[in-house]
Amino acid sequence: MRSLWLLPAxxxxxxxxxxxxxxxxxxxxxxxxxxxILFGPGYKLRPWKSLYQDGQFAAHESVTLIGPRSRVxxxxxxxxxxxxxxxxxxxxxxxxxxxxxxxxRLSGNIEATPGGMLMGPAGFFEMPKGVIRxxxxxxxxxxxxxxxxxxxxxxxxxxxxxxxxxxxxxxxxRVDKSFKLEVHIDTDEGNACNLQPETPCELTK
Amino acid sequence: MRSLWLLPAxxxxxxxxxxxxxxxxxxxxxxxxxxxILFGPGYKLRPWKSLYQDGQFAAHESVTLIGPRSRVxxxxxxxxxxxxxxxxxxxxxxxxxxxxxxxxRLSGNIEATPGGMLMGPAGFFEMPKGVIRxxxxxxxxxxxxxxxxxxxxxxxxxxxxxxxxxxxxxxxxRVDKSFKLEVHIDTDEGNACNLQPETPCELTK
Numbered sequence: 289m290r291s292l293w294l295l296p297a298x299x300x301x302x303x304x305x306x307x308x309x310x311x312x313x314x315x316x317x318x319x320x321x322x323x324x325i326l327f328g329p330g331y332k333l334r335p336w337k338s339l340y341q342d343g344q345f346a347a348h349e350s351v352t353l354i355g356p357r358s359r360v361x362x363x364x365x366x367x368x369x370x371x372x373x374x375x376x377x378x379x380x381x382x383x384x385x386x387x388x389x390x391x392x393r394l395s396g397n398i399e400a401t402p403g404g405m406l407m408g409p410a411g412f413f414e415m416p417k418g419v420i421r422x423x424x425x426x427x428x429x430x431x432x433x434x435x436x437x438x439x440x441x442x443x444x445x446x447x448x449x450x451x452x453x454x455x456x457x458x459x460x461x462r463v464d465k466s467f468k469l470e471v472h473i474d475t476d477e478g479n480a481c482n483l484q485p486e487t488p489c490e491l492t493k
Numbered sequence: 494m495r496s497l498w499l500l501p502a503x504x505x506x507x508x509x510x511x512x513x514x515x516x517x518x519x520x521x522x523x524x525x526x527x528x529x530i531l532f533g534p535g536y537k538l539r540p541w542k543s544l545y546q547d548g549q550f551a552a553h554e555s556v557t558l559i560g561p562r563s564r565v566x567x568x569x570x571x572x573x574x575x576x577x578x579x580x581x582x583x584x585x586x587x588x589x590x591x592x593x594x595x596x597x598r599l600s601g602n603i604e605a606t607p608g609g610m611l612m613g614p615a616g617f618f619e620m621p622k623g624v625i626r627x628x629x630x631x632x633x634x635x636x637x638x639x640x641x642x643x644x645x646x647x648x649x650x651x652x653x654x655x656x657x658x659x660x661x662x663x664x665x666x667r668v669d670k671s672f673k674l675e676v677h678i679d680t681d682e683g684n685a686c687n688l689q690p691e692t693p694c695e696l697t698k
Binding site: 379380384392423424452453454455456457476477482 | 586626656661662
């Protein structure tokens with residue numbers, strides 16, 4: 289089930305918290321205003337599955353993304369809760385199929401990125417910007433940052449084992465008291481190394 | 494143009510031959526018998542573009558691959574010349590989209606692999622086996638093998654730079670007098686690191 293946006297958690301023995309590496313399939317974050325344009329006035333996202341980070345969820349709702357070459361991605365999952373901006377996160381394989389040229393960006397940094405048309409059951413919304421490939425990153429609590437001797441904004445490396453293993457260089461560190469230790473990679477990265485629940489992963493400075 | 498099965502060649506300064514890293518998008522190799530079933534009696538593949546390895550080409554012809562969930566991949570490029578067996582090489586992202594569970598195999602090693610239905614303009618052909626993800630590998634001449642101090646069947650590593658760089662571990666070495674130095678990776682691997690013509694690549698033992 290590699291293509292799910294959330295893979296089963298994988299762990300390695302490591303203090304103070306277990307290492308979890310999850311693959312995010314393509315998805316979007318929307319503002320409440322955009323949700324209402326797509327799904328109707330007053331509409332609220334309905335949580336379907338909880339994500340590993342506290343309070344985050346995959347919604348029952350999904351949208352259709354229409355690309356510049358009139359190709360579409362159906363069932364683009366919405367992650368909640370709503371944010372103050374709209375953002376679509378694709379793998380490069382998705383973007384090439386749709387005909388998007390998308391930049392590699394830290395989530396939330398969407399100035400001067402391409403937009404796209406979203407379609408929901410109640411209407412269309414033309415996003416003026418916000419289609420990106422998300423920069424791979426690791427969420428961690430300050431206790432984890434102390435353990436790995438890294439600071440917010442630094443880079444780490446993730447070595448992924450197995451018969452088609454690879455080492456991801458430049459994994460951005462994001463530290464916050466609300467974060468649980470979790471690496472987020474996309475489907476291109478997860479499929480390149482065939483990441484499975486039993487695949488060994490090692491996070492190093 | 495990352496999605497082309499053949500990216501522009503990239504080179505680094507290295508004796509005795511330049512290092513070329515190419516991304517193979519999904520494609521198939523067919524026997525002459527299968528070509529005739531799909532395209533008609535006596536049909537010959539028509540070379541469209543030469544590949545980097547001498548004598549190999551992408552054909553004008555493509556087929557439709559029909560997966561177990563009745564999803565299809567259209568325009569699956571045929572590479573020539575014909576071989577003695579039929580083989581479809583997909584990235585894991587392709588296989589997941591189609592509903593295939595495919596193994597990682599060295600090209601040509603297709604015992605106990607899944608099959609699939611191919612459709613051409615003149616007919617269908619039910620491949621009993623041969624759908625794989627190809628093991629990443631590097632072709633090299635014996636002179637290159639001497640330079641890198643490796644032997645046929647050993648593993649090397651390829652470090653790919655850039656803002657989403659990675660190091661591919663376990664790159665299989667294939668040595669033959671007819672080979673030119675060339676790494677073959679698939680679209681998951683190429684897109685995971687956004688391999689571009691200017692991306693620096695380093696092959697090490």
